[in-house]
Amino acid sequence: MSDLEQFKNEVTAWLEENCPPSQRTPAKADELVYGGSKCVFPSEDAKLWLKRMADKGWTVPSWPKQYGGGGLSAKEEKVLKKAMKKLGCRMPLTGHGLWMLGPALLEFGNEEQKLEHLPRIARGEVRWCQGYSEPGAGSDLASLRCKCEDMGDHYLVNGQKSWTTDGHKSDWVFVLVRTDFDAPKKQQGISFLLIDMKAPGVEVRPVTLLNGNDDFCDTFFDNVKVPKQNLVHELNQGWSVAKALLVHEREMMSKIQEFMPRLPYTVVEYAQHYLSLADDGKLADPYLRDRLTQHLMNTQSMGLSHRRAYEEGMAGILDKRSLSYFKAYATEEDKHRDELLIALLGTQGLGWEGEGFSEDELQLTRQFLMNKALSIGGGTTEVQMNLIAKQLGLPG
Ligand SMILES: Cc1cc2nc3c(=O)[nH]c(=O)nc-3n(C[C@H](O)[C@H](O)[C@H](O)COP(=O)(O)OP(=O)(O)OC[C@H]3O[C@@H](n4cnc5c(N)ncnc54)[C@H](O)[C@@H]3O)c2cc1C
Missing domain, CATH: 2.40.110.10 (Butyryl-CoA Dehydrogenase, subunit A, domain 2)
Structure with a gap:
């Protein structure tokens, strides 16, 4: 058995033993943990899950151990993330410290700053x-x-x-x-x-x-x-630090669905529930069927592109500037998906409050409204397009 396979077995066993069952379901908006002195944990299990993961250094698996991380290699980190995904484990912690400031401090901070701030970020003590x-x-x-x-x-x-x-x-x-x-x-x-x-x-x-x-x-x-x-x-x-941090921000934004509150159903399940089906089981409405297929194809392409970027990263040839593409494409697709979901739900997707709408439907409407901002935050799509054009040597 290879070292990586053994690591995978150990990780899976540890997660099964230590991730409370309540932390293996999709987190709603108010169940995400950002940490900090004002943090109100959604449950005792969420608090315990953060503590256990922080003790292992697995809130920031690849950071060095002396700064509160797990000291894992890129391959080991991927194994951990895959195992967490398979078991449905929630992210124990999220936020700007983890995703943006931490990596920037690792690169630009002095030793004193790293020792003062990074462990407290990793443990979720400071937001x-x-x-x-x-x-x-x-x-x-x-x-x-x-x-x-x-x-x-x-x-x-x-x-x-x-x-x-x-x-x-x-x-x-x-x-x-x-x-x-x-x-x-x-x-x-x-x-x-x-x-x-x-x-x-x-x-x-x-x-x-x-x-x-x-x-x-x-x-x-x-x-x-x-x-x-x-x-x-x-x-x-400071501009050098600012630019490096923006690359981490783009990376975070391109993966934002990993730590946004998850909807309880897949897009296909929503379609099956809210739309009528033809005798052959296909969606009866050809226009929505087409949009749904397009969305699934785009998601699949994006997944494959992520995979390619991962392989390039492992081979040491990933051009970090490509994160502009991921940021722009992923956030635009998130908006397309939400618009599609609202179309699938019809009038049930247009509720603000009241008994006529289920909690899930209201969550989806709010998500649709919130996600409009994703293609602005972290640098607008137009600005990412400019950066991509520059990389390709196109006229400015
Ligand atoms: C969800 C969200 C979270 C955010 N969080 C933070 C935060 O925590 N901290 C923080 O500091 N900021 C934050 N921001 C601000 C964000 O970084 C800015 O909104 C963003 O950089 C755009 O700046 P602006 O709003 O001033 O728009 P403007 O820069 O005024 O842009 C207005 C419009 O002009 C377009 N435009 C501007 N310049 C060009 C150009 N050269 N070529 C083509 N089109 C152009 C833009 O694409 C946009 O459509 C957040 C924004 C959002 C939406």
Whole structure:
């Protein structure tokens, strides 16, 4: 038996013994665990599941052990993920710290920063949010103006960030600030800071979204003092960190369905339940049948592309810039799928509240509304297309 097969057997046995049965069903929106000091666990089982996985380092399987990870190789990580998928295990933890800041700190943080922040992210003790966008700096992020002055023994930050996802539930924020307003290029003169949301002068105002949630925030910094050790990488060199982190964000967005609340049925099952079938068992409506087939084919192609990217990664030849393609394609397909689902449900897909609609139907409607934002967050589809065009050497 190969080492990998033995590892697979061990992993499966461990998961079977340690993943509580309640954590082997699709998680609803309010059952996802983001961690942090304000975390309200959906159940004792969810708390136990996080603790057990964090103890193994398997909330971040490939991070080095000294930073709270499992120290697994890429192949071992894939085995673990496959085994979890097979048993239906929920992700014990998710969030910006795990997916975005952590990998960026591994690359750019100093040893002190890694030891201070990474283990707490891995254990779900601290929740992070992202302070990149501003009212005048979204797609054109390098135009950001949030001001940071060097006051000798500390930095002083003043300005506004917008669309801070879950800012009101987070403990810390990673922020892009302008430290040099006279730099010849706007990408220069930007720095990457870590800020404690409890610092005096940080104010967060939630914004209500189309789906009724208040997940976004405006974040204001009014004379916020930031310790100098919270600067990541070099002063005025934050754009390099920002770009690397955006690659991780695109990767996360391209796989977002893995950790979004799962619907209880597959698209085919929804179609079978809500639509009439012809005598031969096919969907009677040829137009919806065609859309459904198209969606299934796209999903299959995407899965195969992911597989190819994985193989390229293993061979050390994956061009990380291709994540723009995955981000754009996956989030657009997510929207197509939701539009298809709403069409399959007919009027049952248009409920906001009330007894005329089941809980699942209401969840689907809210998901349809929320997922409109996926092709904007993490860089819009148009911006990804520009990046892809650049990679292909097409005229800008
Ligand atoms: C779900 C979600 C979560 C988010 N979370 C966060 C967060 O946690 N932290 C954070 O900092 N930000 C966050 N954002 C903000 C997000 O990064 C910005 O919304 C995004 O970068 C677009 O910027 P904008 O909204 O200012 O739109 P704009 O940049 O003003 O774009 C408006 C329109 O113009 C198009 N456009 C702009 N430039 C070009 C171009 N060069 N070529 C072609 N078309 C172009 C865009 O595609 C878009 O359609 C989030 C956004 C969403 C929707």
